[in-house]
Amino acid sequence: METPLRFDSLLVHGGLEPGPAGATSVPIVQSSAFAYETADALEDVFRGRAAGQVYTRLGNPTTEALERRLALLEGGGTAIATASGMAAITTTVMTILRAGDEILASSSLFGGTFSLFRDTLSNFGITARFVDPLDLESVRAAINDRTRLLFVETVGNPKLDVPDLPRLAEIAHQAGLPLIVDATVTTPYLADGAKLGADIVIHSTSKYINGSGTSIGGVIIDRGVFNWNTARFPHFEPFHKKYRQFAFTARARKLVHKDVGACAAPFNSFLLTEGIQTLALRMERHCSNALALARFLAQHPKVAWVNYPGLEDAPGHGVATRLYGGRYGGLLTFGTGSKETAFRVINALRMAKNLANIGDAKTLVIHPASTICADYPLEDKALMGVCEDLVRVSVGIEASQDIIDDFNQALDAI
Numbered sequence: 076m077e078t079p080l081r082f083d084s085l086l087v088h089g090g091l092e093p094g095p096a097g098a099t100s101v102p103i104v105q106s107s108a109f110a111y112e113t114a115d116a117l118e119d120v121f122r123g124r125a126a127g128q129v130y131t132r133l134g135n136p137t138t139e140a141l142e143r144r145l146a147l148l149e150g151g152g153t154a155i156a157t158a159s160g161m162a163a164i165t166t167t168v169m170t171i172l173r174a175g176d177e178i179l180a181s182s183s184l185f186g187g188t189f190s191l192f193r194d195t196l197s198n199f200g201i202t203a204r205f206v207d208p209l210d211l212e213s214v215r216a217a218i219n220d221r222t223r224l225l226f227v228e229t230v231g232n233p234k235l236d237v238p239d240l241p242r243l244a245e246i247a248h249q250a251g252l253p254l255i256v257d258a259t260v261t262t263p264y265l266a267d268g269a270k271l272g273a274d275i276v277i278h279s280t281s282k283y284i285n286g287s288g289t290s291i292g293g294v295i296i297d298r299g300v301f302n303w304n305t306a307r308f309p310h311f312e313p314f315h316k317k318y319r320q321f322a323f324t325a326r327a328r329k330l331v332h333k334d335v336g337a338c339a340a341p342f343n344s345f346l347l348t349e350g351i352q353t354l355a356l357r358m359e360r361h362c363s364n365a366l367a368l369a370r371f372l373a374q375h376p377k378v379a380w381v382n383y384p385g386l387e388d389a390p391g392h393g394v395a396t397r398l399y400g401g402r403y404g405g406l407l408t409f410g411t412g413s414k415e416t417a418f419r420v421i422n423a424l425r426m427a428k429n430l431a432n433i434g435d436a437k438t439l440v441i442h443p444a445s446t447i448c449a450d451y452p453l454e455d456k457a458l459m460g461v462c463e464d465l466v467r468v469s470v471g472i473e474a475s476q477d478i479i480d481d482f483n484q485a486l487d488a489i
């Protein structure tokens with residue numbers, strides 16, 4: 076028997092089929108629809124009796140290659156690539172919930188997810204309850220008859236709290252709920268969905284998976300391990316009958332993903348399939364550069380506080396060490412006492428870019444309280460761990476000393 080490829084090799088070869096004329100990168104199939112010789116052949120594809128593509132909103136060969144690779148990287152299953160990370164989250168919750176149902180979610184979420192759950196979905200009869208994912212007893216206590224899923228981020232963005240996902244998985248599974256994990260910040264490089272106990276893994280592929288900030292994308296990976304055939308999910312019954320453990324993917328593909336139309340563009344799928352090849356190399360450097368910058372900031376007299384799970388005294392250090400094999404990702408936050416000094420530091424940075432993104436090869440900074448979280452009242456900001464002096468840094472892959480030098484000279488400005 077052949078040995079299965081290891082993670083770093085799957086990044087390069089996973090899911091790739093031989094291309095035309097010996098092409099070794101995935102071909103960009105820039106076509107909206109796909110023609111068949113006979114009406115019978117097209118009927119067979121529509122009815123799922125034969126494999127094939129129909130229309131790019133439903134599926135596309137370039138996007139399928141990306142989906143195959145991403146599913147392999149999470150320890151197996153099936154994947155649906157979407158137009159953005161938010162599209163992946165929206166598609167997932169719309170596949171699982173109906174009016175009257177409830178989401179149980181971590182209180183430290185990406186701003187867009189928080190607002191989708193609390194503000195947008197409440198217009199459709201869906202209620203979201205938010206709990207501190209580190210407080211396992213509150214999580215357990217917040218589950219009721221209407222709860223349909225538990226949603227958590229591997230590392231909260233920007234709070235950088237590190238929930239104990241295998242234990243949350245136990246709590247969810249005891250109650251018959253799927254654990255949905257947004258693993259954008261850690262990527263499958265730090266840990267795959269199988270290790271974390273996730274039933275469904277979501278990524279905003281716009282971030283580390285792309286790696287160069289060149290396109291927006293998302294993905295939903297159904298690991299095919301959750302039993303949807305229970306009283307909580309009567310609407311899954313016809314899908315479970317036919318597709319068994321992949322009832323979620325079937326319901327998503329045949330209804331929500333098809334009808335909402337937030338599909339991936341073939342060119343973006345190409346950029347992502349190329350970008351992901353270097354994920355392991357980039358993440359290794361993101362992690363080592365972030366640790367070096369965190370250590371530098373921690374000893375700087377003008378820095379009031381630093382949060383990076385890789386620092387021994389960080390609140391998430393213990394769990395992160397156990398779950399992520401001594402690697403802590405590329406995000407850190409720090410404060411210099413006030414919004415005013417935070418702005419002065421950001422304005423004085425020369426190399427780091429001030430923008431609303433993470434996971435780029437370049438070092439990026441932002442002041443969340445005045446930008447991505449500007450619309451939220453103070454109590455929501457507190458829930459999300461966003462204080463007035465917080466600067467979020469997405470540490471890039473540049474020379475570590477250049478990053479440190481940049482922050483060093485910027486801190487001189489205050």
Ligand SMILES: *Cc1c(COP(=O)(O)O)cnc(C)c1O
Pocket residue numbers: 159160161162185187188228232257259260279280281282291292293433
């Ligand atoms: C960016 C991000 C999202 C949303 O993804 P988009 O591709 O911007 O739609 C969701 N979750 C996390 C953790 C993110 O960082």
